[in-house]
Amino acid sequence: MKKILFLTYVYPYGYYNASASCSAKIMSELAKDSDYEVHCVSYKQNTDKKQPYALDSKIILHPIELKEKKKRSKFRTHMQIVLRMPIYPIISPCRIWKHYKACEKICKRESFDLIVSQCFPEESVLVAALLKKKGVVQKTLNIFWDNIYGKKPARVIPFWFAKRRQKQMESFIAKYTNRMISLYPIKRYHDLYGDVSTAMGKRTYLGIPSMTLPAPPVPTKYTELIKKDMINILYSGTIIKPQFVFDLVEMLNMSKNIERVNLLFFCQGIDDKTKEQITKKFKGNISISGYIPLNELLSLYYQVDIFISFPGDTYSICSKCYEYMSYGHPMVVFYDNIEDVNKATFSKYPLCLTQDVNRSVGQRANDFDMFIERTLGQQVPFSTVENLFLSDTPKAYVDFIKGML
Numbered sequence: 214m215k216k217i218l219f220l221t222y223v224y225p226y227g228y229y230n231a232s233a234s235c236s237a238k239i240m241s242e243l244a245k246d247s248d249y250e251v252h253c254v255s256y257k258q259n260t261d262k263k264q265p266y267a268l269d270s271k272i273i274l275h276p277i278e279l280k281e282k283k284k285r286s287k288f289r290t291h292m293q294i295v296l297r298m299p300i301y302p303i304i305s306p307c308r309i310w311k312h313y314k315a316c317e318k319i320c321k322r323e324s325f326d327l328i329v330s331q332c333f334p335e336e337s338v339l340v341a342a343l344l345k346k347k348g349v350v351q352k353t354l355n356i357f358w359d360n361i362y363g364k365k366p367a368r369v370i371p372f373w374f375a376k377r378r379q380k381q382m383e384s385f386i387a388k389y390t391n392r393m394i395s396l397y398p399i400k401r402y403h404d405l406y407g408d409v410s411t412a413m414g415k416r417t418y419l420g421i422p423s424m425t426l427p428a429p430p431v432p433t434k435y436t437e438l439i440k441k442d443m444i445n446i447l448y449s450g451t452i453i454k455p456q457f458v459f460d461l462v463e464m465l466n467m468s469k470n471i472e473r474v475n476l477l478f479f480c481q482g483i484d485d486k487t488k489e490q491i492t493k494k495f496k497g498n499i500s501i502s503g504y505i506p507l508n509e510l511l512s513l514y515y516q517v518d519i520f521i522s523f524p525g526d527t528y529s530i531c532s533k534c535y536e537y538m539s540y541g542h543p544m545v546v547f548y549d550n551i552e553d554v555n556k557a558t559f560s561k562y563p564l565c566l567t568q569d570v571n572r573s574v575g576q577r578a579n580d581f582d583m584f585i586e587r588t589l590g591q592q593v594p595f596s597t598v599e600n601l602f603l604s605d606t607p608k609a610y611v612d613f614i615k616g617m618l
Contacts, residue, residue: 215618216323217243218252218275220316220337221332226356231532232358233554235422236331239270242607243614244271252323254316258439275313294367301370302335302361302477309336313343320349326618328353332361338384340387355386357395358421362409363402380409387411392617394419397604398530398554421607425537426595431514438500439516442476442562444585448511449515452482455491459549461571463496467578470585471497477506477517492509514540518543518589522559524549524570533554535605538562541592543584561601564588 221236224487244251252273261617297304320328329351330341338357344350362383387393388411396420408416439445452458458478467473474497481504483491488501504510514520520537527550533557537544543564548556549571556567566584568577 214248214250215326216250217329217614217618218320218323218325220254220328220341222256222337224362225472228581231421231423232331234469234532234536235358236356236420238425238607239610239614240272241269244269246611249615251290251318252325256563259375263324275319277312279318280457295369297481298370301366302364302382304335310338313340316340316344317347317349319395320344322418325350326352327614328419329356329614330357332359333370335361338386342386344573345389352617353390353392354614355393357393357399357433360395360399360402361386363399363528364407365533367521373588375387376406383407384411387415392417392613394610394613396421396530400527401552401554402528403414411536419609419613420529420602421532422605422610423532423533423537424599424602424605425607427511427514428508430515431508432508433449433512435502435505435509435513436516438475438477439513440475440498442473443498444470444473444519445475446475446519446521447513448521448523449475449477450477452480452523453521453525455483455487457570458483458487458491459494461523461547464574464577464581465576466494467494468585469582474498476500477513478502479510479513484562488615511536514542519585521529522555524553527552527557528554530558534559535602538593538598538602541598543591545581545584561595562598564591568591588594 219236219240222233223562227532233516236549240251243249250273251271251276254275254277256277272548292396300306303309328341328344330353338355338361341353341355345353351369360383362379364379366372387409393412395416395418397420400418435541459580465471465476468474476495476497476499478499478501480501483501514536520542522531522534522537522544525531525546531546534544535545541564543566544559544562545566545568546555546559547568549569551569559565566580568580599606
């Protein structure tokens, strides 16, 4: 039996983001095969009043004495970036060292055939590189859900400086790994600016493994937010720029269907004052909630009519859209840069409208109304979606892992 150790963040109770979702799906897919024993390093968590976003009894957990990172105010985050610029893109050397020492003990106690590290968190891939460099482990795979080299830096960090430091760190990581997986949108960045030399022959590009058959729905009190005989439009995730929400509201207000629109947000990133401004401005029906238990959110996905996605970084793919497409409903993907990889990627989905937020509000409202007329009530079978995005499944990653052993 082959033993594989995954270095994760706060599986299975903590902060649920794209990397948490992806790693959980890959581990569960691999654990289905009795020829593989799946282990997982996870940060210490306070499980009180928390529901697991994923929990597989076949996965052997190794909690380590590192706590989930605390959320900071914008001012403290800004100051932290400025003060730690000399060691950029490293955030906390102490945290990396503690992570390394904890993993070193586990790896010496057990005998693993492969270490799978992932970025996010950033320290995970650095720890794997140190384990390989010091001879603690023999074979590693780094998965970059969020690349270090090519990541858009904070505004206070000069681009030329960030690019050089990012390249240095990823070069070090690539030097001490056997294989690397990056998401295929970053390939465009590598084509433009070049990849790190130490990654030559090691890097493979795959999609986001979020394309999975949806679990059956569970009862949830949030069902009452779904309005019968209305167009239920849902967004879930983090709001990076509230202005995009105001742009959406302005566009929908000009739609001839505005009186039928029921807009649902399950998100973070909107404070009470902004929430009040959005609610007051919107002419349709709107509900803005925080995060809710994942199984309840996914149950709502069955009942909505349209999903929406807001613009992100040009070279970052939206993993949430893969979850959306798994349910087969229409989807609107907004972008603010013609080079946005999400535009090209999700245009393949039969029920997708990609819309440039820089176009006039009237044009966008008209396109939206035409999209509603054409797609409302339609659904794409999961098998069709899966065949369109074969590299975006957990199986694609599991096949790659098995190929290394």
